[in-house]
Amino acid sequence: MSINSNSHVPIFRQIAEHIRTGISAGIYQPDEMLPSLRALALELVVNPNTIQRAYEELEREGLVYSRRGLGLFVARQAVRSARSQSQDDVEKAFADGIRLARSAGLPDDEIRHVFSKSLARKMDKTGGKS
Amino acid sequence: MSINSNSHVPIFRQIAEHIRTGISAGIYQPDEMLPSLRALALELVVNPNTIQRAYEELEREGLVYSRRGLGLFVARQAVRSARSQSQDDVEKAFADGIRLARSAGLPDDEIRHVFSKSLARKMDKTGGKS
Amino acid sequence: MSINSNSHVPIFRQIAEHIRTGISAGIYQPDEMLPSLRALALELVVNPNTIQRAYEELEREGLVYSRRGLGLFVARQAVRSARSQSQDDVEKAFADGIRLARSAGLPDDEIRHVFSKSLARKMDKTGGKS
């Protein structure tokens, strides 16, 4: 898990997304304990408060539940939620691109072409919008 | 030209995008003068500083050049630049969505499907707080 | 507006509740700007971050919307939301009391009696559960 502290996307949101992805991909199983605030803070070299904020967001989304004195745990229904949440994010990104393309006057065929080109270009470390 | 002050996209960026689009579409011709800071600020009812910032962004991109005491003018090579710039933005948005989708474990077929769905959904108030 | 920093209810939640109440009661009108983070922080003698957290909660609930560089504003549909939110809180408190009463073996008639007694005793500064 890596953090891009130059991105305009807040660190705590990047962390939340990472964990969301992890749950969605089955790396964290339901009722399994997540890394503790302090542990993860040390690992990612960020302030524990920042981790806390990420976990807060996930708890609000119902993906995890916290037990004070014990730790944070993956919720039962988390996998479904995480997946739909991830898909929403994807759709939002696509919608944004489509909006941009349209306002630049590109016809739908052209837009589809650009997309296919992007999809073909696999795994090329596209970084954040720094 | 309209500004959505509820969007989370900064106003100065919305303005810059509008002008970029205008250049790309031929509404503003090379060596034509752009509206003055004050004029545009009055028209859009925004702070002149905000217009200034938008113009700075365009100047940095080489789309416009300023003549002290005269105003801002569309650069000769602007049309090409504007188009490639727009396309870059589009590609970046798509690449971002694809990255998200892949890290959530979606296969390419599924990604393409999600995209098609987004593309089909035409112009339905996409200006929301993106 | 007063804060009880001895209560077990977090300060930021107390503040959020106060403002929620204010919106519900019409003290803050739709599209009106709320006190700025720093202004309210000075007034209540708490850290701006704490105010920020309260405002964040309200924004999540859809009661207010923020415009960076401008301020926070009351949402249009806020009055309805605030009222239903307040009512939820009330119901939760009552449900809690009823649960306690039942586990102590009080019959419903008796519970109703205790409640009426509480309701009769007006405005007696009952403070938080310090």
Place this chain on the structure above:
Amino acid sequence: MSINSNSHVPIFRQIAEHIRTGISAGIYQPDEMLPSLRALALELVVNPNTIQRAYEELEREGLVYSRRGLGLFVARQAVRSARSQSQDDVEKAFADGIRLARSAGLPDDEIRHVFSKSLARKMDKTGGKS
């Protein structure tokens, strides 16, 4: 006796409440010995420290007294105390709800209505994360 470890009510407080209820209902008689720390900890599958904390709370309230080396015993005046303590808690919860309702501008009639609604809704999984 059952513990809801998902509730936001601390476990030690749940235990204390259970015992208080038991005393109030006559399940534990004056001068009768309560289960030992270890026994109860094993039965409820919680940390002995947590039981200890619950017992401390009861001792502070004067409901039980400890005899070094022997165990904890129900105090003579415990039944009365437990009942009044329970009733206090109930009243406090009600007062809290009433305060909230009033500050939101609900008239007393409406408050009474909300309460009746809560009272009617019987025992439907009220153990949620209160």
Place this chain on the structure above:
DNA sequence: GTGGTCTAGACCACA
């Protein structure tokens, strides 16, 4: 040890 809240103070993005 765990999570939760708060303060102080800094820096950024935006209008």
Place this chain on the structure above:
DNA sequence: GTGGTCTAGACCACG
């Protein structure tokens, strides 16, 4: 000036 994020460090409640 506004809101938003982050760090450092403290203290509390809980198990």
